[in-house]
Every structure is written in structure tokens, then in C-alpha cells.
Amino acid sequence: MLSDLEKQVILVLQRDLEIEPRPFLDLAAHLGLEEEVVLAAIRGLMEKGYIRRFGATLRHQKSGFEANALVAWKVPEARLKRVGQELAAQRVVSHCYARRPAPAWPYNLYTMVHGHTREECLEIAARMARETGLTDYQVLFSESELKKTTMRYFSSQ
Amino acid sequence: MKNPKTENRKAATGALDDLDKAILNEIQSHFPIVSRPYEEVGSRVGAPEAEVVRRVRAMTASGVIRRLGANFTSRKLGYTSTLCAAHVAPERLAHFVEVVNRYPGVTHNYLRRHHFNVWFTLIAESLERLDQILAEISKASGVEVLSLPAQEIFKIKVDFPV
Numbered sequence: 001m002l003s004d005l006e007k008q009v010i011l012v013l014q015r016d017l018e019i020e021p022r023p024f025l026d027l028a029a030h031l032g033l034e035e036e037v038v039l040a041a042i043r044g045l046m047e048k049g050y051i052r053r054f055g056a057t058l059r060h061q062k063s064g065f066e067a068n069a070l071v072a073w074k075v076p077e078a079r080l081k082r083v084g085q086e087l088a089a090q091r092v093v094s095h096c097y098a099r100r101p102a103p104a105w106p107y108n109l110y111t112m113v114h115g116h117t118r119e120e121c122l123e124i125a126a127r128m129a130r131e132t133g134l135t136d137y138q139v140l141f142s143e144s145e146l147k148k149t150t151m152r153y154f155s156s157q
Numbered sequence: 158m159k160n161p162k163t164e165n166r167k168a169a170t171g172a173l174d175d176l177d178k179a180i181l182n183e184i185q186s187h188f189p190i191v192s193r194p195y196e197e198v199g200s201r202v203g204a205p206e207a208e209v210v211r212r213v214r215a216m217t218a219s220g221v222i223r224r225l226g227a228n229f230t231s232r233k234l235g236y237t238s239t240l241c242a243a244h245v246a247p248e249r250l251a252h253f254v255e256v257v258n259r260y261p262g263v264t265h266n267y268l269r270r271h272h273f274n275v276w277f278t279l280i281a282e283s284l285e286r287l288d289q290i291l292a293e294i295s296k297a298s299g300v301e302v303l304s305l306p307a308q309e310i311f312k313i314k315v316d317f318p319v
Contacts, residue, residue, distance in 0.1 A: 010227075010234070013226060014227070016225050019214045021196070021206060021210060025192070042227075045227075049233055050233050051227045052230045053186070054188050054226070054228070056181065056184045057185075057228070058181065058221060080309075081309070093312060097240075097310050098308045098309040100305060100308055105242065105305070110240070140269045140270070140271050141270050146258065146268055146275070147258045147263060147265065147266035150228075153231070153234050
């Protein structure tokens with residue numbers, strides 16, 4: 001369970017960190033707490049897994065990985081875990097999820113793959129297909145970003 | 158469509174130098190949770206604190222850094238999420254996107270080249286709330302939405318070596 005202090009810290013951490021020499025000092029002042037208390041709370045939230053990562057998020061297309069594709073795979077249920085772990089281990093895969101398929105859409109494993117070009121993404125998907133023996137998959141390239149934001153947790157509390 | 162197409166936006170500044178890259182690699186995965194984090198980063202990459210601060214500000218201004226802060230594990234906070242897909246006719250696209258993007262729980266939304274051409278992620282505080290939002294979206298837009306809830310997460314990694 002989260003303490004009230006942890007919930008307060010989570011609320012203020014949903015905004016970007018100010019780029020200042022002592023960025024946590026402002027957060028602490030905002031909450032009426034000592035800087036060291038806030039730092040300890042953040043470390044605790046990281047250790048307990050509530051914060052899965054703390055740091056900079058880059059724009060992929062500005063850091064050399066220009067192209068990405070969502071590749072949806074149809075995997076026999078008995079192989080799902082094994083194949084999911086195999087594909088997740090690849091460096092070019094940033095996200096790998098098993099998902100419950102829908103009647104009109106039978107794909108149950110999703111990998112986000114990154115390459116320098118779209119052709120490279122297609123090659124990556126083809127190579128993964130050869131390695132896994134999976135033959136039914138869909139490569140989904142994005143045409144445009146319609147929204148990209150971060151979730152605001154506990155915002156109505 | 159009035160939504161900004163940020164996907165293909167070009168970098169506003171030139172290439173990153175070795176010090177920029179060293180700083181990025183540090184602050185992506187190992188951002189120090191200490192009183193003076195940029196002093197600590199500087200000691201790791203061999204630069205003074207003020208220089209690190211200046212470069213992080215510049216890379217944020219130029220758009221290389223999209224955001225700086227905490228990424229939460231939504232499931233551990235009691236939230237649940239799903240990936241949604243919809244087949245939307247071109248003439249209904251603008252309205253559909255407007256309806257969908259209104260929800261704060263829609264964090265990512267992409268137009269993709271496929272029969273199912275709109276793909277978005279939705280986070281909510283419960284499965285019931287997810288279903289309720291999807292029903293509202295279908296009712297307001299007249300579009301049927303596929304929901305593909307996550308069953309197991311094998312990897313979430315947003316770090317890239319630069």
C-alpha cells in the first residue's frame with residue numbers, strides 16, 4: 001500500500017522535472033517537506049517498482065532510430081510465453097506484450113521494433129518470423145502521431 | 158486534421174557530440190536521485206555541473222529529450238490498460254480522433270497504414286472504467302473499437318543507446 005507521503009510524491013512527479021541544479025528542492029518545498037525526505041521517498045518508490053524508470057525519455061527519431069513498427073504475431077497459446085521471452089530479449093525490440101486477441105483480430109503477441117529505416121523494420125520482422133517459425137503476422141507502420149502524452153495518476157483525488 | 162504531426166519533425170539542432178551522448182546515456186537509465194544530480198552526472202562523464210545543466214536544457218529545447226521525470230508502473234498503481242484498434246473511414250477520422258483524444262487515459266494514438274488504421278492505448282483505474290470509456294467512444298463516434306488488453310508484459314524498455 002502507498003503511504004500518503006508516497007501518493008503526494010507521485011502526484012508532483014507527474015510533471016517534468018525542472019532542469020536546475022537542485023530539481024528536487026522545489027518539489028520538496030511544494031509539498032512542505034525536506035528535500036532528503038522526498039529523495040528517500042522516490043528511491044523507495046523505485047525499489048518497490050512503483051516507478052519503473054526515472055530519467056530522460058528521448059524522441060526516437062532524433063536519436064538515430066528513425067523508424068519503428070508495431071508487429072502483431074499470431075502465436076499458438078502453448079508457445080506464447082517462450083516466444084514472448086525470445087523476442088523480448090532482442091535489442092531492437094523495445095516493447096513486447098501478450099494481449100488477449102479479438103474475434104476480428106487473432107493476433108496475441110505484440111512487439112515494437114526499431115530500425116534505421118522502414119525496410120530494416122520489415123527485415124527484422126521477417127528474420128523474427130524465420131527464427132520463430134511464425135507465419136501469421138502484421139507489420140503496422142505509423143503514418144502520424146495523433147497523441148502522445150503521459151498518464152496523470154490519482155489526479156482526481 | 159488539426160492534430161500536430163510530430164512523428165516526422167526534424168531535429169532543430171545539429172548532431173550530438175560525444176559529451177551530449179554520454180550525458181544522455183547516463184540520464185536515461187541512471188538519473189541520480191540525489192540533491193545535485195547534474196553534479197553527479199558530471200562526475201561520471203567528466204564535465205562540470207553547469208555544463209551538464211546547460212546541455213540538458215539545450216537538448217530539451219531542441220526536442221532530443223522529450224521529457225524528464227518518472228515513469229510509473231500503471232498496474233502497480235492499481236490502473237489497467239489496453240491497446241485499442243479501429244477501422245475508421247477517412248471522412249470520419251478527424252471526429253473520431255477528437256472523441257478519443259479527449260480522454261486523459263488515452264496516452265498514445267497513432268494513425269497506421271492498415272485496414273485497422275487508428276491504434277491507441279487507454280489507461281483507466283479499473284476494467285469497468287475501461288469498458289465504460291470504450292462504450293462512450295463507440296456511442297459518440299459510431300465506430301466499433303477492438304480492445305486488446307495486455308495479458309503479460311515481457312518487456313518495456315524506452316532506453317536507447319545513443
